Amino acid sequence: MDGPALSPALQKHADPKAAAQQEADTLTGIKADIVAEVPRLRRYALSLLRDSVAADDLVQDCLERGISRIHLFQPGTNLRAWLFTIMHNLHINAVLKARRAPPAGIRDDAAESHRSAIPASQGDGLMVRDLERALDKLSLDQKAVVLLVGVEGLSYAETAAVLEVPVGTVMSRLARGRRRG
Numbered sequence: 001m002d003g004p005a006l007s008p009a010l011q012k013h014a015d016p017k018a019a020a021q022q023e024a025d026t027l028t029g030i031k032a033d034i035v036a037e038v039p040r041l042r043r044y045a046l047s048l049l050r051d052s053v054a055a056d057d058l059v060q061d062c063l064e065r066g067i068s069r070i071h072l073f074q075p076g077t078n079l080r081a082w083l084f085t086i087m088h089n090l091h092i093n094a095v096l097k098a099r100r101a102p103p104a105g106i107r108d109d110a111a112e113s114h115r116s117a118i119p120a121s122q123g124d125g126l127m128v129r130d131l132e133r134a135l136d137k138l139s140l141d142q143k144a145v146v147l148l149v150g151v152e153g154l155s156y157a158e159t160a161a162v163l164e165v166p167v168g169t170v171m172s173r174l175a176r177g178r179r180r181g
Contacts, residue, residue: 033079034066040080040152041087047135047147048091058094062087081154084162088144095140142177145170 041062045055065086066073073082135143141163148159149170156174160167 030070030073030075030079031067034063034070034083037080037083038063041083044084044147044152045087045091047151048143050132058087058091061090065090078158078161080152081158081161084148084152084154084158085164088162137180138177142173142180145173146177149174 038059041059042055045058045062046052049055049058062083066083073079135146138146144163145159148154148162149156154162156167156170160170163170
């Protein structure tokens, strides 16, 4: 008989090497899951900014922030929503910073890349053009909801968590965005 089972907190003290290995394995798995989200993050960033260089910069900033704060992620929760929250907050902060930027002379390339969405240099067809026009009619709040729910496939609850608003607000913004677009 092995005796009573130890709680996870006590197991960590009983066998620190095994606990450290388990934690390292968990972090490795989370990092692999982060890499799997890169295409979705890039697609969302490109939809927001409509400039591939600025989108890549935003994705990189998001990944750097996420990996440097990976210890704050709680395994078992939604990694995609966590990363989209990071990206959304970085984008909003850059937009606000760009609005407060000095008028001329001093340039901040990161803020400049977020100042406004730059139209695509080439049209891939009428559907893309129509989609861009419809998205341009939306406010930033409505655009974020439409992209997260419609393009990225996040649930209303996940979108609400990303944008830090109630689910009802997500539903309302989505309905108004669909009517307007």
